[in-house]
Amino acid sequence: MTFFIIKETKHLNIIMSKKNKVSDTKKKEFLFNKRNYVIMAIGIGFIALGFILMAGGGSDDPNVFNKEIYNFRRIRLAPTLVLIGFAIEVYAILYKKK
8 A cells, every 4th residue: 555655656756847847848939020020011011012003994884995904003013012022921931030
């Protein structure tokens, strides 16, 4: 009977010491730092600007075709800004301070 109690207390000590080690080694940190979030905000700004520049160019009358939909801003500039924004987002996610 005594042997069982001693063995049980040793087991509890081992469990308690493991719990203490685990709680001591865990340190809560954010996944990204402030610089990552700033870079992400810049990327979101580029994406939003691209979609804003893409908007419009339609016609109020469905029987009238408006050639303004094919201008440089909507065909070249806006999609380029969106792609640059997505590239900035990827960079912001992968950026790690040295």
